[in-house]
Amino acid sequence: MVNSSVEELKKRIEELEIENSKLKSQITQEQALPVEKAVAGDFLSLDEYKRYGRQMIVPQITKSGQRKIKESKILVIGAGGLGCPALMYLVGAGIGEVGIVDDDVVDISNLHRQVLHSTERVGEFKAESAKKYLVKLNPHVKIKTYPFRLSTTNAFNIFEKYDLVLDCTDSPHSRYLISDVAVISRIPVISGSGLKTEGQLTVLNFENIGPCYRCFYPKPPPPNSVTSCKDGGVIGPIIGLMGVMMAIETLKVITGTYTKENFKPFLSMYSGYDQQSFKTFKMRGRKLDCISCNYTLTREFIENGGINYSEFCGVVTYDVLNKDERITIEQYEKLRNSDHVLLDVRPKEHFEIVSFPGAINIPLDRLRRIEDVNQLGIDISKPIYTICRYGNDSQYASRYLNDHLKLSTKDVIGGLNRWSTKIDSEFPSY
Numbered sequence: 501m502v503n504s505s506v507e508e509l510k511k512r513i514e515e516l517e518i519e520n521s522k523l524k525s526q527i528t529q530e531q532a533l534p535v536e537k538a539v540a541g542d543f544l545s546l547d548e549y550k551r552y553g554r555q556m557i558v559p560q561i562t563k564s565g566q567r568k569i570k571e572s573k574i575l576v577i578g579a580g581g582l583g584c585p586a587l588m589y590l591v592g593a594g595i596g597e598v599g600i601v602d603d604d605v606v607d608i609s610n611l612h613r614q615v616l617h618s619t620e621r622v623g624e625f626k627a628e629s630a631k632k633y634l635v636k637l638n639p640h641v642k643i644k645t646y647p648f649r650l651s652t653t654n655a656f657n658i659f660e661k662y663d664l665v666l667d668c669t670d671s672p673h674s675r676y677l678i679s680d681v682a683v684i685s686r687i688p689v690i691s692g693s694g695l696k697t698e699g700q701l702t703v704l705n706f707e708n709i710g711p712c713y714r715c716f717y718p719k720p721p722p723p724n725s726v727t728s729c730k731d732g733g734v735i736g737p738i739i740g741l742m743g744v745m746m747a748i749e750t751l752k753v754i755t756g757t758y759t760k761e762n763f764k765p766f767l768s769m770y771s772g773y774d775q776q777s778f779k780t781f782k783m784r785g786r787k788l789d790c791i792s793c794n795y796t797l798t799r800e801f802i803e804n805g806g807i808n809y810s811e812f813c814g815v816v817t818y819d820v821l822n823k824d825e826r827i828t829i830e831q832y833e834k835l836r837n838s839d840h841v842l843l844d845v846r847p848k849e850h851f852e853i854v855s856f857p858g859a860i861n862i863p864l865d866r867l868r869r870i871e872d873v874n875q876l877g878i879d880i881s882k883p884i885y886t887i888c889r890y891g892n893d894s895q896y897a898s899r900y901l902n903d904h905l906k907l908s909t910k911d912v913i914g915g916l917n918r919w920s921t922k923i924d925s926e927f928p929s930y
């Protein structure tokens with residue numbers, strides 16, 4: 501009796517497993533199936549009528565707007581904090597073709613804001629991971645991935661396949677490149693950014709009359725002055741909101757809400773922790789002396805390496821110390837129990853997340869304002885080592901301490917990040 505019920509159970513489990521695998525293959529086939537054809541004489545299928553009905557009845561979209569959405573081809577550069585939400589809504593809205601450029605892979609630190617990716621896809625190319633989500637969201641949209649870096653040599657060939665670009669990147673050199681190529685290729689750019697609790701949004705090169713990124717920022721910011729999300733942090737929904745707003749601006753451009761006549765250049769700023777959260781500023785139109793907008797820059801010039809965008813933006817490597825002013829993480833491990841001062845120069849918020857026992861926190865910006873060695877509040881007769889997260893700020897700290905306060909400090913190469921990768925895997929990295 502007991503045996504037979506065990507046998508029955510085993511049989512049932514087998515049956516269930518077969519059913520389960522049939523269901524799984526069915527799902528895969530469904531995904532691989534061509535999407536339902538358009539209704540005869542129409543551009544939408546029955547599925548699409550249902551899918552887009554709620555937006556087509558909005559007067560700002562209408563059925564003719566839906567046709568424009570379906571006929572449009574957009575390129576999203578960066579499938580990160582801005583790109584993910586923008587992609588979600590634009591694919592949901594039924595854009596005809598979407599290209600996704602991103603050379604990076606999904607990291608666990610991305611997941612609090614890069615909502616197309618998931619824990620199981622850590623290590624996969626972001627462009628591919630995003631596609632996996634998006635094809636399920638809307639199989640009517642054709643999605644092409646470019647899992648490599650946008651560069652001077654490939655940008656024009658990619659841009660020419662699209663009508664509009666969303667700049668969802670995170671560095672000035674990518675922004676200048678995208679803007680220059682878009683102006684020469686005569687396509688508009690929806691540009692967003694976000695850091696900590698704030699974000700910005702604008703539409704560039706609209707109808708080849710609106711200003712470009714260079715018109716807004718003729719000169720790049722001082723070298724290494726732009727804080728990334730990695731260093732400055734960002735609240736997920738803040739950057740998410742900016743990405744969503746980029747999707748709205750995209751729809752406005754595609755469906756013709758903006759026209760040559762009514763478009764006014766603008767810059768919207770959002771401050772999520774202020775009561776006056778949104779501010780929109782009128783911006784000037786194109787600048788006559790803008791080398792991009794007056795077409796001094798050409799495709800040939802850029803493709804042949806005429807501009808080194810990294811150099812132009814002053815992306816410099818942080819080699820500010822001599823070899824004898826630095827120690828490796830392995831050397832520091834040996835010194836760990838010796839009598840010394842460890843100056844942690846990260847911002848206070850970083851220090852509060854994790855720090856070495858006994859370390860003294862003087863953030864770099866505060867340190868640079870100290871004029872007298874006695875104000876440091878440390879025992880300067882002991883050996884002094886400086887440390888930070890990746891080993892950049894600690895170099896600047898030691899440079900300052902050694903040059904201005906006449907100390908002989910050394911920085912720890914690679915900082916806390918290297919400590920957790922090379923020495924102690926249990927030491928939290930963030």
Ligand SMILES: Nc1ncnc2c1ncn2[C@@H]1O[C@H](COP(=O)(O)OP(=O)(O)OP(=O)(O)O)[C@@H](O)[C@H]1O
Pocket residue numbers: 577578579580581582601602603604609610614626648649650651668669670671674728729730731
């Ligand atoms: N020139 C470029 N070509 C392709 N992708 C780019 C380019 N510049 C930036 N990106 C991509 O844009 C995305 C920007 O995402 P986000 O600002 O959320 O930061 P992140 O680099 O993913 O994360 P973090 O700064 O925390 O390390 C990244 O995925 C990055 O790889």
